[in-house]
Amino acid sequence: MTYVIVGAGPAGVVAAETIRKLDPHGKVVIVGDEPEPPYSRMAIPYLLIRNIDEQGTYLRKAPGHFEDSVEVVHGSVASVDSSAKSLRLSDGREMAYDALLVATGSTPILPPVPGIDGERVTTCWTLEDARKIAEGLRPGASVLLIGAGFIGCIILEALVASGANLTVVEMGDRMVPRMLDETCGAMLQDWCREKGVNVMTGAQVESIEHRDDVAAVRISGGREVEAELVISAAGVRANAGFLEGTGIELSGGAVVVDRHMCSSVPGIYAAGDAACGRDFSTGDYSVQAIQPTAVEHGRIAASNMVRHGSVTHQGCINMNVLDTIGLISVSYGQWEGIEGGDSVSLLDRDGYRYISLQFAGDQLIGANTLGITQHIGVLRGLIQGQFRLGHWKSRLMDNPLLIMEAYLAATQGA
Amino acid sequence: MLRSLNINPDKCTGCLQCEMACSFENEGVFNPAKSRIKVFSFHHEGRFVPYTCTQCDEAWCLHACPVEAIKMNRETGAMEVLDAVCVGCKVCTIACPFGTVNYNQSTGKVIKCDLCGGDPQCAAACPTEAITYVDADATGLDKMRSWAAKTDNATHAN
Ligand SMILES: Cc1cc2nc3c(=O)[nH]c(=O)nc-3n(C[C@H](O)[C@H](O)[C@H](O)COP(=O)(O)OP(=O)(O)OC[C@H]3O[C@@H](n4cnc5c(N)ncnc54)[C@H](O)[C@@H]3O)c2cc1C
Ligand code: SF4
Numbered sequence: 001m002t003y004v005i006v007g008a009g010p011a012g013v014v015a016a017e018t019i020r021k022l023d024p025h026g027k028v029v030i031v032g033d034e035p036e037p038p039y040s041r042m043a044i045p046y047l048l049i050r051n052i053d054e055q056g057t058y059l060r061k062a063p064g065h066f067e068d069s070v071e072v073v074h075g076s077v078a079s080v081d082s083s084a085k086s087l088r089l090s091d092g093r094e095m096a097y098d099a100l101l102v103a104t105g106s107t108p109i110l111p112p113v114p115g116i117d118g119e120r121v122t123t124c125w126t127l128e129d130a131r132k133i134a135e136g137l138r139p140g141a142s143v144l145l146i147g148a149g150f151i152g153c154i155i156l157e158a159l160v161a162s163g164a165n166l167t168v169v170e171m172g173d174r175m176v177p178r179m180l181d182e183t184c185g186a187m188l189q190d191w192c193r194e195k196g197v198n199v200m201t202g203a204q205v206e207s208i209e210h211r212d213d214v215a216a217v218r219i220s221g222g223r224e225v226e227a228e229l230v231i232s233a234a235g236v237r238a239n240a241g242f243l244e245g246t247g248i249e250l251s252g253g254a255v256v257v258d259r260h261m262c263s264s265v266p267g268i269y270a271a272g273d274a275a276c277g278r279d280f281s282t283g284d285y286s287v288q289a290i291q292p293t294a295v296e297h298g299r300i301a302a303s304n305m306v307r308h309g310s311v312t313h314q315g316c317i318n319m320n321v322l323d324t325i326g327l328i329s330v331s332y333g334q335w336e337g338i339e340g341g342d343s344v345s346l347l348d349r350d351g352y353r354y355i356s357l358q359f360a361g362d363q364l365i366g367a368n369t370l371g372i373t374q375h376i377g378v379l380r381g382l383i384q385g386q387f388r389l390g391h392w393k394s395r396l397m398d399n400p401l402l403i404m405e406a407y408l409a410a411t412q413g414a
Numbered sequence: 415m416l417r418s419l420n421i422n423p424d425k426c427t428g429c430l431q432c433e434m435a436c437s438f439e440n441e442g443v444f445n446p447a448k449s450r451i452k453v454f455s456f457h458h459e460g461r462f463v464p465y466t467c468t469q470c471d472e473a474w475c476l477h478a479c480p481v482e483a484i485k486m487n488r489e490t491g492a493m494e495v496l497d498a499v500c501v502g503c504k505v506c507t508i509a510c511p512f513g514t515v516n517y518n519q520s521t522g523k524v525i526k527c528d529l530c531g532g533d534p535q536c537a538a539a540c541p542t543e544a545i546t547y548v549d550a551d552a553t554g555l556d557k558m559r560s561w562a563a564k565t566d567n568a569t570h571a572n
Contacts, residue, residue: 010480040480046501051522052481056501061482292478292509299477321504328517330508373504375452377474378513385511404513405454408463412423 001026003305004087004097006077007239008032010040010291011272012103013059014298015305016070022306029095030066033076036127038066042291044130045158048137054127077104082246082265099305102255102263102270103298104239106289111146111234115208120215121230124155136229139163144217144227146205148175150289152233153188153322159231160197160325167198167225169205169217171234179320179331183347184354184368188324191352195325198225238274238287251276254287259313261301269305271297280315280384281333281365288318317384321376327352328373333383334358334366341365344397357400362393375404382407416491416550419527419534421464425544428455428462435539439530450516450527451536451545464545466536467514467527469493475526478509491550492529500524 003019005012008030016030032038036054043057055061066072075089086096108123110116122132137143141164145152148170159166168175174185175192192199200219209216214226238254248265249256255263255270257277262269271277272294276285293316303311322329337343337358345356351371358366364382382389382403387410389396396406433449441448451466469492476484476493483499484506486492495515502522506515515526527534529547537547 014477042480042503042505043501046503052501056481056499059480059482061499291480291505295477319508321508323502323504326519328504332508373507373517373519375513375516376507377510377515380508381511381513404452404465405456407513408454408465409456412463 001098001306002096003028003099003101004095005030005101005103006087006242007101007103007105007272007274008034008038008072009103009105009272009294010059011105011274011294011298011301012101013038013066014295015101015103015271015302016066018299018302019306020069022303026306028070029073029097030070031073031075031077031089031095033074034126035074039127040291041125044124044127045154047127047130048134048155048158049161050134057127077242079242079244080246080268082248082268085267098267100268101298101301101305102240102243102268102274103272103294103301104242105273106236106238106254106287108232109235109237110232111205113205113207115210115215116232118208118210118215120210120228121208121232124151124231124233125236133229133231137162137164140165141229142214142225142227143167143229143231144169144215144225145231145233147233147235148172148199148201149233149235150176150179150320150322151236153324155231155233156192156197157323157325160195164229167227168192168200169203169219170199170201171204173202175199175201176322176329179322179335180329180370181335181356181368183345183356184329184370187349187352187354187370188327188329191324191327197325236273236289240274243268251285252287256285257301260304260309260311261297261313262304262308269301271301278313278315280317283315288316290318290320292316292319317380319380327371330367330369330372330376330379332367332379335368337366342393342397344400346400355400357396357403359389359393362389363387364389364396372401378404378407382410385410387411417532417547418469418491418550419466419529419537420546420548421466422544422546423461423463425542426453426462426464427542427544428453429541431539431541432464432536432545435535436527439535440525448518450514450525464536465514467493467510467512469527469529470512474509474511475506475515478505480505487528487531490529490532492531493526494528495524495526497521497523 038059039057078090080087143164145168204220206218254276342359354370356368367379392406433446436449500523537545
């Protein structure tokens, strides 16, 4: 068997390692187009504030970890011929496969505004981007961040910590609208403003004019901000263009996979940010674009590449944790709630603490929290364990902070 | 033979000696708020339940970590956080379905039970043997672990 994995991010790396374990004699090739050893994008913010060096971002630290067990090829896959089961790299090299994994992740999309392709504008997605940003970051540097979604907010933390003078422009009506409810998002915004970050919501960048030593950014409502560095975090698109011609089913640009992580084309699997996979809570298929999901996908896809049908995906639970200048927010599952469901929330606006729980019947299905760090993971346990809470549901409705107690009661009959 | 913590809540009187010992051993202060083992009290039922990491086989924290900062100690079987490698991203704290990995805002890293390297101070401090350190096979942890499988994202054929 020859297994070819395209993409050396967390999804691809975990898949390669899992295949190696399950099929010690198969040939495992991992093709990646970035020059560095496999690394984690998640660690980039900590590189920006110099908590770690580049090596600290590497997914595996032992020298020769990959070379000793799999074949590593540097190159970019340009096309796939699914009937011949072969692929071609952009430099013309060809490669045959029995099972192929698309673990190519995604690429940031730049908003279509004049001046976006100028020198001072960058994304924050790769180590190469990080080097460029690090060069421009210094205390007092004026930085403008486009987008306050999950990735934007993660970068925000590092930008503030580095002492930059930061302006954030977000199109939505609040920060991280796809992770935090209105109360939570608004509190986060208050917090940022209190810390001296200029956050504009419901605002759009209209143009960027590149002057000698600054970029003049025009923002809707007739505002203008001068910035030495503009960082765009305004959404991403899955890297699946090289699959054109295979007839593979895509949704929103990502590869649609079944519960064995297999695409609509037999022999081709997908995982991570490039895959539109099953969501645990809804049973629907979507791109979660988070690290834990990439790892789960990689592991499950690998098992099925070795023996198709061996592992069935129950779906990944969507979960995020964000640290915004010391204020920690978390979301799980169906944090927006469902029709006909119950919810409870507890708010301490001045103390920046908040919790909201969502129920379907007497089961927990989602949560949002702000300023809570202890035993937070138990929310996952409660949601994914689908525990019937019984009379503990009413205790939670009285005091939603009793999540740990409710969990112990559900699991140990405490 | 690996050993693990065996917790018998029926014997717990809620004296919090375990929390004190844990916090002193690991943080150098007698402060239950910094303990990795936590005693939950159930006033309605008049019950106390000491609770900490079971060093579970699934090791959600370890697999979720983007930078290999959580490793298994082969001698004790404990999942240990390598402080020098941890970047403080907190993904492990939301990935652990038991809620036993916690973020420590003062250090910017996460903390979890590491069995004190093979000599757990909570067990040593417990006056009622509600917490003991015994052969892994003999513990009641299996009960706690079996439902952990419910949190798995996959079902396996055969
Ligand atoms: C700054 C930042 C912070 C983040 N923080 C968090 C966080 O706190 N929590 C969280 O859960 N997630 C976070 N994420 C998201 C997380 O990093 C991604 O979900 C994860 O990287 C997805 O893994 P992947 O393996 O699917 O894709 P990737 O990590 O993107 O890896 C895909 C690889 O494939 C390569 N590739 C693409 N096309 C080809 C081709 N044709 N040929 C060869 N190679 C190719 C790419 O260059 C890349 O190296 C963050 C992301 C960023 C950018
Ligand atoms: S907080 Fe530290 S140990 Fe936990 S996942 Fe992040 S880097 Fe790993």
